[in-house]
Amino acid sequence: MGQIKLNQVTKSFGDVNVIPPLDLTIEDGEFTVFVGPSGCGKSTLLRLIAGLEDISSGQIQIDGQDATNVPPAKRGLAMVFQSYALYPHMSVRKNIAFPMKMAGIDEAEQNRRIESAAKALNLTDYLDRRPGQLSGGQRQRVAIGRAIVREPAAFLFDEPLSNLDAALRVGMRLEISELHKRLKTTMIYVTHDQVEAMTMADKIVVLRAGNIEQVGSPLDLYHNPRNEFVAGFIGSPK
Numbered sequence: 001m002g003q004i005k006l007n008q009v010t011k012s013f014g015d016v017n018v019i020p021p022l023d024l025t026i027e028d029g030e031f032t033v034f035v036g037p038s039g040c041g042k043s044t045l046l047r048l049i050a051g052l053e054d055i056s057s058g059q060i061q062i063d064g065q066d067a068t069n070v071p072p073a074k075r076g077l078a079m080v081f082q083s084y085a086l087y088p089h090m091s092v093r094k095n096i097a098f099p100m101k102m103a104g105i106d107e108a109e110q111n112r113r114i115e116s117a118a119k120a121l122n123l124t125d126y127l128d129r130r131p132g133q134l135s136g137g138q139r140q141r142v143a144i145g146r147a148i149v150r151e152p153a154a155f156l157f158d159e160p161l162s163n164l165d166a167a168l169r170v171g172m173r174l175e176i177s178e179l180h181k182r183l184k185t186t187m188i189y190v191t192h193d194q195v196e197a198m199t200m201a202d203k204i205v206v207l208r209a210g211n212i213e214q215v216g217s218p219l220d221l222y223h224n225p226r227n228e229f230v231a232g233f234i235g236s237p238k
Ligand code: ADP
Pocket: 013, 018, 036, 037, 038, 039, 040, 041, 042, 043, 044, 045
């Protein structure tokens, strides 16, 4: 399960309103991409969904339940950041195991999930290495592995590939898309990269200054951009 619903959600920092009242439904299993220019509120929106920031007003529902006041660790969501935030002194295995250890999952189950995630992410041969002995792409895979083993209702990605070089980025895009096909888990993916949005999304949410300019499939947006801003982002002339 992994339906996420925002009802009239707002967010202000002091006097500055970053997210005006916003309604959005993300269906279970959907790959949704938030796209928009730097500073438009993509990360803020993701952090509100994750519970890492409190909303100023409105309601967030996860699978039909009010999650507005549910703490991040209890929302059943896993966030993957661009800075991999791995523990440098721990092996890959221990890095992946860490959230399960915190959640009190027994060791046999931990090992089962680690083996399965490592297989899915081509990390089987790297489990005993430290993050410093891995490439950028491999480190990003470990970060994704650490999210997978929590078996979340949804994955939240905040520009996970922006630190990787262009060639690696293309490969990782495909890997994340494959992962989504295999797991069929809800994924919300934040990027300012139009190509990522167009190639990965089931549904694209185009944001400008905290407002949703348009929501639709890549083809919808390509053929029927609502305005010049959307057209500019999706790259078809209008
Ligand atoms: P994006 O991820 O699309 O680049 P952000 O969500 O990071 O945008 O930021 C949206 C706006 O909110 C920006 O104007 C940013 O300066 C502001 N903002 C984000 N976090 C904070 C914060 N903790 N305090 C004050 N302003 C913030």
